[in-house]
Amino acid sequence: MPGSLGFEEQDAKTFASWGIDYLKYDNCHHDGSKPIERYPVMSKALKKAGRPIFFSLCEWGEMHPAEWGFHVGNSWRTTCDITDTWESMISRADQNELYAQYARPGGWNDPDMLEIGNRGMTKDEYIVHFSLWAISKAPLLLGCDIRNMTQETIEIISNKEILMVFKLGRLGCTVMKRFGLRHFPAIGQ
Structure with missing residues (x-):
């Protein structure tokens, strides 16, 4: 189990002790469980860590995190990775706009x-x-x-x-x- 998977509370406390303000929680090299199951575990651990940490969910929009991410984190990727081209940027803007109704304060x-x-x-x-x-x-x-x-x-x-x-x-x-x-x-x- 790579990364924080299975070590969420320990890692959240460590991040808080380091003074971390922002955590981008990526979906790389996971155990096959779904982000909608894994991400709330880290969210709860961060809330208990004693320091506000902005929680960015990054699973490339595959499981439509805009629809459930507000209950778990502060931001959620709505697209796959961007590249430094006009076409890539415009396609990310188009895809992101599909989820406009889910953006809100916080x-x-x-x-x-x-x-x-x-x-x-x-x-x-x-x-x-x-x-x-x-x-x-x-x-x-x-x-x-x-x-x-x-x-x-x-x-x-x-x-x-x-x-x-x-x-x-x-x-x-x-x-x-x-x-x-x-x-x-x-x-x-």
């Missing part, structure tokens, strides 16, 4: 890490990427090496207008797709 749909700064897309594509994640209230987790971020990457991820949309707390969903464009409702202040 619970986030997670279409995977932001690829901004990994140099596989254009600047405009990265702006769209960041905007779509912000509109959908996805966790804004950088998947690039922050030690080597370019000024362009910093400008994209610190864009005040996009961050304001994220902070508004209202989920934006596509109301229409036409001619390759997505149309979102106005979600002003």
